[in-house]
Amino acid sequence: MRNLMFPLNWEEVFDYVGFPAFLKPYDGGGWKNVYHVHSAEELFKAYNESGQLCMTLQRAVKFKEYFRCYVIGQEKVHIMHYDPRAPHHERYVKNPPPTDPKLLDRVVKDSQTLCRALGYDLNTVEFAVEDGVPYAIDFMNPAPDADINSVGRENFEWVVNAVAELAVKKALSDENPARELRWASFLAGPRFASNKGNSEEEGESLASGRGISRFPFILVRPLPGPQKPHMQPTFTIGIEEEYQTVDPVTRDLRSHIHAEMIEKGKLLLQERVKTELHQSVVEVGTSVCGNIKESEN
Numbered sequence: 001m002r003n004l005m006f007p008l009n010w011e012e013v014f015d016y017v018g019f020p021a022f023l024k025p026y027d028g029g030g031w032k033n034v035y036h037v038h039s040a041e042e043l044f045k046a047y048n049e050s051g052q053l054c055m056t057l058q059r060a061v062k063f064k065e066y067f068r069c070y071v072i073g074q075e076k077v078h079i080m081h082y083d084p085r086a087p088h089h090e091r092y093v094k095n096p097p098p099t100d101p102k103l104l105d106r107v108v109k110d111s112q113t114l115c116r117a118l119g120y121d122l123n124t125v126e127f128a129v130e131d132g133v134p135y136a137i138d139f140m141n142p143a144p145d146a147d148i149n150s151v152g153r154e155n156f157e158w159v160v161n162a163v164a165e166l167a168v169k170k171a172l173s174d175e176n177p178a179r180e181l182r183w184a185s186f187l188a189g190p191r192f193a194s195n196k197g198n199s200e201e202e203g204e205s206l207a208s209g210r211g212i213s214r215f216p217f218i219l220v221r222p223l224p225g226p227q228k229p230h231m232q233p234t235f236t237i238g239i240e241e242e243y244q245t246v247d248p249v250t251r252d253l254r255s256h257i258h259a260e261m262i263e264k265g266k267l268l269l270q271e272r273v274k275t276e277l278h279q280s281v282v283e284v285g286t287s288v289c290g291n292i293k294e295s296e297n
Contacts, residue, residue: 013057014040020060025053027140031084036060061135063128065099067107068092070144070155071115071123072162073169077108080155082126092152100132107134114139121166239295240285257282 023046024034033053035046047055068082081096111125114136124144127134148156245257257280265273265282274283289295 010040017057018059022058022060023047023050023055024058025050026056027054058137061128061130061137063130063135065103065129067127067129067134069107069111069125069127070159070162071111071120071125072159073121073166074112074115074119076162076166077111078155078158078162079104079107080151089150092150092155094152103129103132103134110134110136111139122163236288236290237292237295238286238288240283243282243284245280245282253280 020036020038021043022034023037023043025032033050035042035049037043037046043057066082066084068080070076070078070080072078081093081099083091083093107127110127114125115121115123118140120140120142122142122144123139124141125136126138128137129135145151146156146159151159244253245261246253261282262273265284269284272285272287286295
């Protein structure tokens with residue numbers, strides 16, 4: 001937390017995110033530890049109840065339509081009309097009203113893009129639609145609900161068939177699924193085709209997130225368009241080094257640090273010297289700095 005400005009400008013945060021909002025675990029599921037907050041007081045109360053969970057604050061979307069999508073093999077997309085406000089056994093909507101085909105096409109495309117960026121062959125992606133814009137608000141669910149009693153027979157049969165076809169395809173192919181996945185491929189945007197004749201498919205990154213209505217990762221709001229300059233976060237920098245201690249005679253790794261070493265270090269660098277989680281490691285760090293030049297001092 002030492003790389004955050006202190007004290008936080010909470011009023012700026014509240015103006016940026018807005019109320020009502022949802023405070024929820026960044027990687028949660030099943031609506032566990034999710035709080036619907038309408039004021040700063042409710043937010044702090046909910047946060048104090050969250051224990052050691054890493055939480056995300058996300059402005060509530062006033063949605064008209066809501067979709068939950070199975071995405072199989074990063075290609076096949078099955079859109080399900082969903083109502084998160086209904087009782088659990090009634091959330092998958094039967095006989096939904098007609099939906100704009102262009103909106104559904106957008107949902108399919110964005111679902112594929114997100115799953116290709118994440119490398120998920122099995123996932124559900126949820127979109128809340130406000131003013132015709134589908135906002136991806138939940139897209140990290142690689143073990144989705146597929147219980148026939150909750151999703152219904154039609155959805156159940158679709159996902160079972162799609163996963164079976166994917167399994168057969170993988171078994172018959174020479175594809176090596178082990179590869180390194182990085183968020184950078186998602187955040188960097190598309191690589192446009194060069195002038196050397198490369199096709200659009202070769203030139204553009206399939207993991208591009210451009211065009212998807214999604215949120216920043218920490219404090220979020222569902223309003224598209226550029227941010228106002230005064231709402232930009234203030235970035236700081238800190239540099240940290242960790243040293244593994246060894247026995248000066250045998251050169252074997254130590255299992256702990258003598259207290260005298262830390263005490264002498266604190267005489268020179270105060271609280272910038274401390275033990276790490278592993279008691280054999282010494283951590284040395286800078287204070288919070290506004291730029292690289294400050295950190296060098």
